[in-house]
Structure formats: C-alpha cells, structure tokens
Amino acid sequence: MIIEAPRIKKAFLAKIETLLGSNGYSTKTIDRFNYTRDSNFRSTIKAYYNKTEAAPDLIVWPKNTEQVQKLVKLAIRHRVPIVPFGGGSGVSGGTIAVKGGMIIDMKRMHRILKLDTKNLLVTAQAGMLGKILEDELQRQGYTLGHFPSSILCASLGGYLAARSAGQQSSRYGKIEDMVREMEVVTGRGEIVNTRDVSNTSGMDLNQIFVGSEGTLCLFTTATLKIYPLPETQNFQSVRFKNMRTAIEAIRRIMQLGIKPSVVRLYDKLDSLLLLSTKSPSRKKRDDLTDILSKLIKYQSLKTALAMPQFLSALVHAVSTGCVVIFVFEGHKRIVKEEERLVMEISKNMGGETLGPDPAKHWMENRYRVSYEASPLFYHGLFTDTIEVAGTWDVLPVLYKEMIKSLSQHALIMAHLSHVYMDGGSFYFTFVAPLTGSKKTEILYDKIWDKAMKLVQKLGGVISHHHGIGRLKMKHMATEWGNGAEIYLKLKHYYDPYGIMNPGKLYSADKKIMEKAA
Amino acid sequence: MLDQFEKQLEYCTYCPRLCQSACPVLATEGNEAHAPWGIMQTLNMVRRGEIPFDEEIAALSYQCLTCKACTEQCHHGNEIPPVLHEVRKLAVKHDLAPPEITGFLEKFHRHNNPFSKDLLQKLKKIVPAKYFQKDTPVIYFASCTTIAQCPEVIRDTFELFEKLKIDFVGIYPESIQCCGYPLITGGLEDEFVELAEINFNTFKQYKTIITGSPACVYTLRETYKEYALGLGSRVVSINEFLEPYLHNINYQIKKSIRTKIIYHDPCYSCRYLHEVDRPRELIGQVTGIQPVEFNHHGEKTACSGQGGCYSIMNKDVSDQICKVRLEEVYEKNIQTIITQCPSCIHKFRKNSNHLIIKDLVSYLNDCIEGTKD
Numbered sequence: 001m002i003i004e005a006p007r008i009k010k011a012f013l014a015k016i017e018t019l020l021g022s023n024g025y026s027t028k029t030i031d032r033f034n035y036t037r038d039s040n041f042r043s044t045i046k047a048y049y050n051k052t053e054a055a056p057d058l059i060v061w062p063k064n065t066e067q068v069q070k071l072v073k074l075a076i077r078h079r080v081p082i083v084p085f086g087g088g089s090g091v092s093g094g095t096i097a098v099k100g101g102m103i104i105d106m107k108r109m110h111r112i113l114k115l116d117t118k119n120l121l122v123t124a125q126a127g128m129l130g131k132i133l134e135d136e137l138q139r140q141g142y143t144l145g146h147f148p149s150s151i152l153c154a155s156l157g158g159y160l161a162a163r164s165a166g167q168q169s170s171r172y173g174k175i176e177d178m179v180r181e182m183e184v185v186t187g188r189g190e191i192v193n194t195r196d197v198s199n200t201s202g203m204d205l206n207q208i209f210v211g212s213e214g215t216l217c218l219f220t221t222a223t224l225k226i227y228p229l230p231e232t233q234n235f236q237s238v239r240f241k242n243m244r245t246a247i248e249a250i251r252r253i254m255q256l257g258i259k260p261s262v263v264r265l266y267d268k269l270d271s272l273l274l275l276s277t278k279s280p281s282r283k284k285r286d287d288l289t290d291i292l293s294k295l296i297k298y299q300s301l302k303t304a305l306a307m308p309q310f311l312s313a314l315v316h317a318v319s320t321g322c323v324v325i326f327v328f329e330g331h332k333r334i335v336k337e338e339e340r341l342v343m344e345i346s347k348n349m350g351g352e353t354l355g356p357d358p359a360k361h362w363m364e365n366r367y368r369v370s371y372e373a374s375p376l377f378y379h380g381l382f383t384d385t386i387e388v389a390g391t392w393d394v395l396p397v398l399y400k401e402m403i404k405s406l407s408q409h410a411l412i413m414a415h416l417s418h419v420y421m422d423g424g425s426f427y428f429t430f431v432a433p434l435t436g437s438k439k440t441e442i443l444y445d446k447i448w449d450k451a452m453k454l455v456q457k458l459g460g461v462i463s464h465h466h467g468i469g470r471l472k473m474k475h476m477a478t479e480w481g482n483g484a485e486i487y488l489k490l491k492h493y494y495d496p497y498g499i500m501n502p503g504k505l506y507s508a509d510k511k512i513m514e515k516a517a
Numbered sequence: 518m519l520d521q522f523e524k525q526l527e528y529c530t531y532c533p534r535l536c537q538s539a540c541p542v543l544a545t546e547g548n549e550a551h552a553p554w555g556i557m558q559t560l561n562m563v564r565r566g567e568i569p570f571d572e573e574i575a576a577l578s579y580q581c582l583t584c585k586a587c588t589e590q591c592h593h594g595n596e597i598p599p600v601l602h603e604v605r606k607l608a609v610k611h612d613l614a615p616p617e618i619t620g621f622l623e624k625f626h627r628h629n630n631p632f633s634k635d636l637l638q639k640l641k642k643i644v645p646a647k648y649f650q651k652d653t654p655v656i657y658f659a660s661c662t663t664i665a666q667c668p669e670v671i672r673d674t675f676e677l678f679e680k681l682k683i684d685f686v687g688i689y690p691e692s693i694q695c696c697g698y699p700l701i702t703g704g705l706e707d708e709f710v711e712l713a714e715i716n717f718n719t720f721k722q723y724k725t726i727i728t729g730s731p732a733c734v735y736t737l738r739e740t741y742k743e744y745a746l747g748l749g750s751r752v753v754s755i756n757e758f759l760e761p762y763l764h765n766i767n768y769q770i771k772k773s774i775r776t777k778i779i780y781h782d783p784c785y786s787c788r789y790l791h792e793v794d795r796p797r798e799l800i801g802q803v804t805g806i807q808p809v810e811f812n813h814h815g816e817k818t819a820c821s822g823q824g825g826c827y828s829i830m831n832k833d834v835s836d837q838i839c840k841v842r843l844e845e846v847y848e849k850n851i852q853t854i855i856t857q858c859p860s861c862i863h864k865f866r867k868n869s870n871h872l873i874i875k876d877l878v879s880y881l882n883d884c885i886e887g888t889k890d
C-alpha cells in the first residue's frame with residue numbers, strides 16, 4: 001500500500017498554519033490515508049485487495065465560513081485543487097482527491113444556528129451529520145422528514161451536494177425540495193447567499209448549486225423546511241403477484257394525490273429477504289448474509305454466483321410475490337382515509353393484505369440494511385447499489401431489462417423506493433464474488449457501464465439521489481445533452497481556476513472549458 | 518499481529534462508517550482517521566502487513582476515549598476499545614508508545630498511582646482512624662482518583678454508612694490505592710499485572726470489596742479475571758451494596774432536597790457494567806425525584822471527555838468534549854449534576870465555573886438525615 005508524500009509548497013502550508021493553527025490541518029500519512037476514499041464500493045474493492053485511491057496532499061478542518069472563504073482564496077492563489085468532504089458516506093467517489101490537493105472537511109461546522117418554529121425552518125451548518133440534526137429536531141417536536149439510509153454518517157452539505165433523497169421522500173420531497181436558503185463559498189472565493197434571490201420572483205438560485213457535488217462551491221449553511229412530528233403513523237403491507245401489477249397499483253395511488261410517507265415495492269428476491277427477517281434480535285446475523293449463507297450450506301455461494309442467472313431463476317421460483325410496504329403519517333383522520341384508499345386500490349389490483357407487521361418491522365430496522373456490506377465483503381463477495389429513476393411508462397421495462405441484463409453477471413434484486421406523481425426511483429442491489437483485484441474491478445465497471453447505458457437507452461435517468469461523482473461522470477454527456485453547456489458556463493464562472501473538485505460530475509478539462517468560455 | 522481481531526477489523530474496513538455520528542472524538546475533531554472507522558481500517562492495514570507498526574500507529578491507538586458509543590450504534594456490536602487496548606500493549610512492548618505514556622508510567626511508579634502522591638496518607642486525613650482499625654471482611658476501596666480528586670465522596674460514603682447504621686465496613690488500608698485501570702488502559706500491561714497480583718493477594722482476604730468508581734468495579738471484576746486473578750462476586754459496586762439498605766431501612770429525608778438535578782451516566786457504568794436503572798432507582802427511592810435526563814443518557818450516554826487515558830494525550834479536545842456535554846446542562850438551566858465516576862466529576866468541575874457536581878453517594882448522603890428509630 002503506497003501513499004505518496006504530499007506535494008505542497010511550504011509557503012502555502014505556512015499560510016494554512018497561520019489561518020487554522022496546528023490542529024486545523026494535517027499532512028500526516030495516516031490522516032491522508034483515511035481520506036483516500038468515500039464509501040463507494042469500487043474503492044472498497046480496492047481496499048479488499050490492499051490498494052488505495054489517490055490521496056489528498058492535506059486535509060483542513062475549518063470552523064466557520066470566513067475560514068472556508070480564506071481557504072478557497074489561498075487555494076486559488078496557489079492553484080491547489082479543493083475537495084469538499086462531509087461524512088464520506090458518498091457512494092460515487094465524489095470525495096476522492098483524483099488530482100491531489102486539499103480536502104476541506106466540513107465536520108467542525110456542525111451546529112444548528114436557528115430553529116424558527118413559527119415559520120417551520122431550520123438553519124444549520126453544512127458539516128452537521130444527518131442523525132444529529134434529526135435527533136435535535138425531534139427532541140424539539142419537529143422533523144426534517146429526511147431519512148436517507150445513510151443518515152448515521154452523511155452530512156447536510158453532502159445531502160445538498162448529491163441531491164439526496166430520504167426514505168420518506170414521497171411525502172417530504174428530496175433535499176432540493178426542502179432547501180430554502182443557502183450560504184455557499186464559490187470557487188471564486190466569494191460568499192454567496194441565495195436568500196434574497198429565492199425570496200423574490202425569478203430563478204431559484206438554490207437550484208444552481210444543489211447537486212453541484214463540490215464542483216462549483218462549498219455549502220457552509222443551509223435553511224431547510226421542517227415539519228411538526230406527525231400525530232400518528234399507520235403501517236400496511238400488500239403482496240402483489242408480480243412487479244408490473246404492483247407498479248401500476250402504486251402509480252394509481254400516487255396519481256390520486258395520496259402521499260404515503262413510505263412506499264417500497266420489493267421484487268421477488270428482495271421480498272424474500274424482507275419477509276425472512278421478521279422480529280430479529282439485535283445480535284442476529286444480517287439478513288442478506290443470512291439467506292445467502294443458507295445457500296452456502298447447500299452449495300457454495302461462490303459457485304452459485306458463477307451462474308447468477310440460475311440463482312435468480314431459483315429465487316424467483318421459490319418466491320411467492322412482490323411485497324409493498326406503506327407508511328402513512330400526519331393527522332389521524334387524513335391518515336385513516338389515505339390508508340383506506342390505498343388498501344382499496346391495492347385490493348382492486350389483486351393485492352393480498354399482509355397487515356401492518358412487515359411495514360412496522362421495516363420501520364424498526366430501517367437502517368439495518370446499510371450494515372450489510374461488511375459481512376458480504378468478509379465472506380468474499382462484493383456488492384453495490386444502482387439507483388436510477390424513470391417515469392411510470394419507463395419503470396416496468398426498466399426493471400425487467402435491468403434484471404435481465406445484469407443477472408448475467410451478478411445476483412441482482414430491486415426495490416422501487418421513492419415514488420412521485422410522475423414516476424419513481426428503482427434501487428438495484430447486486431452481489432458477486434470477489435475474484436481477484438483486476439478481474440473484480442473489470443466486472444464491477446462492466447456492470448455499471450451496462451446498467452448506465454441501458455437506463456439511458458430506455459429513457460430513464462442514471463441517478464436519483466446518490467450523485468454522479470467519479471463513478472457516473474462519463475455518462476453525463478449523454479445525460480445532459482446540450483444542456484451541459486449551461487453547467488459548463490456556470491463552472492467557468494464559479495470555478496474559473498478549475499480547482500473545485502476536479503474529475504467529478506462532468507468532464508471539465510481545459511479544452512472543454514475554453515470552448516465553454 | 519492483531520489476528521484475533523480479524524473479523525472486527527475487516528468489518529469496519531468495509532463499513533460505510535455507520536457509527537460516525539456516535540463518536541465524540543469525531544464530533545469534536547472531525548478527523549476521519551480518529552473516527553472508529555478510520556482507526557479500525559488503519560489497524561487492519563497494519564494487521565495485513567501493509568502499514569508498518571510504528572510510532573504513528575501507536576499514537577493512533579490512543580485517540581479514543583474507550584467510551585463504546587460506537588459499539589452501541591454498530592449493528593455488528595463491534596468493539597473498538599479491546600482492539601486498541603491490544604495495540605497499546607504492543608506499542609508499550611515495542612517501545613513505540615508516545616512519550617506522554619512513558620512519562621505517565623514514571624509518575625505512576627513513584628507511589629503506585631497516577632497522582633505521584635502518597636494516597637494512603639491522604640486517605641487517613643479523610644476518614645476517621647476507626648475505619649482503618651476495623652478487622653472486617655467487608656472493605657471500601659476508595660480508588661486513587663477519588664482520593665486525589667474528589668475526597669469528599671469518601672467522607673460522604675462513610676457518613677452515609679453511619680446514618681444507615683452500617684457499621685461493619687472498613688476502609689482498604691494498603692499503601693497501594695489504585696486498581697491498575699490507568700495502567701491497563703494505557704497499555705502498560707506488565708506493570709498492571711504486577712500491581713494486580715499484589716492487590717489480588719490482599720483483596721482475596723476480604724469477602725466483599727465495595728467501590729464507588731465504575732472503572733474500578735469493571736477492572737477488579739472483569740480485567741483481573743483475564744489474568745487469572747478473578748475476584749468474582751467479591752467486587753460490589755457501591756450502588757449494589759447500598760440498594761438493600763436504602764430499600765429496607767426507615768430513614769428521614771431532609772426537607773431541602775427539591776433541587777433539580779441531572780444525571781450523567783459514566784461510560785463504564787452503563788456500557789461496561791450495564792448499570793442504567795439502578796442509580797435512577799436509588800435516587801427515586803430516597804428522594805422521590807426523577808433526575809432530568811441528558812439528551813444522550815443511559816446506554817446512549819456521551820462521554821465526559823475523560824474516558825480511558827485520552828486526556829493525557831489530547832487535553833484540549835478532551836476539554837472540548839466535556840464542554841459540549843456541559844452546554845446542555847446550561848441550556849436546561851440546571852445547577853447540579855449527579856454522576857458516579859471520579860474522573861467525570863473532576864472533568865466537569867474543571868470545565869465549569871458555577872455548577873455543582875456531585876457523586877451519587879454524596880447526593881444521597883445530603884438527602885438523608887438519619888434513621889428514624
């Protein structure tokens with residue numbers, strides 16, 4: 001394992017020391033090693049084989065916006081690349097310092113600045129971790145309504161950078177729907193406050209920066225909508241014969257204007273996993289490994305995964321259907337009526353009621369699935385998730401084609417977990433054996449490449465909430481088409497020196513930038 | 518090296534850092550390398566032989582409060598502190614331990630405690646001589662930190678014993694007044710074992726050893742056992758000991774006890790000894806008061822910043838962690854913190870100006886006037 005020595009000019013480092021003090025930055029090898037990756041699984045595969053990604057030259061921990069601004073100005077003067085870092089839970093390689101440079105870790109900016117209970121708004125610093133923010137709000141009787149599976153380790157700035165979606169986005173929206181105002185430090189070294197603009201008519205400037213993944217600015221604070229904690233929560237679960245019917249039922253439900261807070265449709269394999277883990281004790285083995293390790297007992301899972309299509313067929317043969325779980329929340333009377341309507345539609349569509357238990361069980365264990373990666377890798381398997389989105393007409397085909405195409409390479413399962421009036425997001429999970437460093441990376445890239453191209457061919461979009469980062473960057477030209485020019489113009493303006501998170505989101509190399517200028 | 522922890526280290530390496538929001542060190546420093554995930558993945562690379570075991574790695578193993586907040590949030594129940602304790606032992610054995618730790622040992626050697634003081638002499642000034650002369654199978658082990666930093670707790674304990682007519686408890690009269698916890702948490706294993714053996718040979722003459730410090734209870738009860746020096750059920754926490762007396766004896770309560778209090782769970786009480794309800798029940802039993810709770814309480818408590826030997830190496834961060842805990846007390850407008858660990862008491866006192874910080878026993882002693890007979 002090699003971490004190259006940092007390449008930083010003494011003069012630059014001296015300025016950093018003056019600005020932040022000796023405990024405000026680090027060039028130590030061990031510290032830099034721990035900033036070589038986020039939580040993207042390509043890097044995890046590398047870690048499995050003792051390989052590292054590119055290391056930053058230094059890491060800094062600013063405490064306030066003024067320090068962030070000064071850091072950006074210093075980086076401009078010395079042409080040092082900047083990589084913003086939040087919780088490191090990103091799964092698209094967004095925090096990898098591909099060109100070295102300075103990681104700006106925002107976690108020392110972790111405070112709630114204002115809780116405005118009259119107008120239901122919260123203002124917080126961008127380095128605050130999701131769980132800490134939500135816990136604090138809940139203690140005061142409110143919720144952000146934003147519950148990504150990574151709430152335990154993701155930051156507010158990371159949410160905004162990657163356009164995060166929580167498990168209850170069908171009711172509360174995604175982070176870009178929640179944000180009202182922001183303070184950002186752009187790659188020009190200016191502090192921009194979107195407030196004045198978004199409060200007047202005209203363009204919503206928040207939306208220029210949200211989703212920019214550190215390539216235009218650093219988020220320093222944000223004001224977001226909050227909600228009073230719901231009076232009640234009801235749970236229901238329904239089983240449908242197949243995905244197509246279930247998708248259609250959900251479309252009808254959403255287009256009636258009903259807003260369940262959770263709608264999750266699991267395909268046959270995912271349903272099997274969902275239902276197999278009823279009332280587990282805390283120490284019990286993890287769901288996915290549990291099932292897979294059962295398979296290992298009968299035939300080596302690795303051998304089975306050499307024939308993933310066969311394994312998928314087997315699972316589909318033993319499974320009895322696709323489960324949808326619903327959670328309704330809010331005012332008691334509204335919730336009751338929503339539940340009644342949903343169950344009526346489901347029944348009319350041939351759904352079989354499973355009662356509240358599977359949904360309740362899911363709610364109690366809503367973050368458990370995030371812990372699955374460790375045992376899988378430990379048992380010699382790698383995994384990843386591909387979250388894509390599409391309109392209702394696209395979704396059934398997208399599901400079918402993705403399963404067909406990817407099950408040639410890996411065991412694949414899916415759930416539809418964020419649904420709206422016009423469509424939703426499918427979340428595909430794949431598992432395959434680790435078969436050597438190079439071979440595995442090639443397989444990993446192949447699966448992703450195939451998936452992204454297929455989604456684009458079928459008219460879907462390649463990301464709903466995990467962002468683009470390094471992972472999906474090469475597909476962005478197709479994704480944006482000539483809309484990319486808007487981004488490039490913004491990039492040229494807000495990051496004129498090309499220092500903001502290079503190698504992420506969209507290829508903005510010199511030639512392209514010159515053209516955009 | 519570290520192969521006995523292979524599974525824990527591997528799990529953390531592949532984990533998307535799911536316990537980050539629980540770690541007080543990460544919350545204060547923000548450094549991924551000092552987060553549970555970072556420490557563990559780095560040590561895994563040492564285990565795999567990818568990173569040399571050197572001074573930097575040795576120092577890394579001291580960047581943890583051993584508070585187990587991460588374990589509490591980890592679905593796999595992964596425990597970081599035992600891994601770090603092992604690394605610290607290896608660091609000491611290979612002469613790689615940070616100078617602060619070797620300096621600490623020199624200090625310790627002078628009087629067999631971290632305070633470089635003759636604590637037995639000090640103890641003799643705290644409790645009346647009669648308790649030293651008692652030929653009794655039941656003794657109270659005061660703990661070095663309590664003697665050095667919050668001696669009133671010892672005085673209050675014996676005062677409470679008197680009020681409750683408990684007249685058979687003597688005080689541990691030996692010159693060594695430390696269980697060895699500061700040594701073992703610092704990785705100073707050989708020194709710990711030497712000390713523990715001496716202690717064990719005197720302790721085993723007693724039927725019951727009562728102590729008020731949760732880290733001492735854990736060390737005497739669990740850590741000694743790991744070195745075949747098991748004292749078993751002889752070791753009793755002060756709460757366990759007092760519980761039946763406070764239940765059965767008819768005592769009078771002082772009238773002026775209506776002060777609002779907040780209870781701080783020390784990590785060793787709640788995450789190592791799993792004593793969460795008992796202190797609250799004792800408070801309720803005596804005063805009828807329910808303490809105000811911290812946002813993070815019980816098994817979800819937050820460390821005072823003084824855990825393990827973290828503050829030896831990281832005084833500033835450790836103080837900052839403490840201040841975060843105290844901020845909540847100010848916000849809740851409470852004047853009195855009740856807790857049970859001498860290190861937490863000392864830490865809170867050092868970092869607050871006007872708050873009253875009391876050990877649970879002192880508090881109970883304050884509330885009880887005397888028996889009614």
Ligand SMILES: Cc1cc2nc3c(=O)[nH]c(=O)nc-3n(C[C@H](O)[C@H](O)[C@H](O)COP(=O)(O)OP(=O)(O)OC[C@H]3O[C@@H](n4cnc5c(N)ncnc54)[C@H](O)[C@@H]3O)c2cc1C
Binds near residue numbers: 126504533
């Ligand atoms: C187990 C698991 C489950 C997940 N589940 C979900 C889910 O349900 N929903 C969801 O939306 N996502 C999910 N994710 C993905 C991830 O948590 C999100 O992308 C999250 O928004 C990233 O936040 P972070 O603070 O960890 O960002 P990081 O990983 O630190 O960074 C992500 C990107 O944001 C940039 N960035 C970070 N902070 C700032 C800032 N202050 N200013 C500018 N740029 C910044 C970084 O440069 C990088 O490009 C999951 C990830 C994991 C590992």
Ligand code: SF4
Binds near residue numbers: 532553554587
């Ligand atoms: S302790 Fe558990 S939650 Fe924390 S990094 Fe390790 S495996 Fe993940």
Ligand code: SF4
Binds near residue numbers: 539553582585588
């Ligand atoms: S034991 Fe406490 S200080 Fe140590 S890594 Fe875990 S949470 Fe952090």
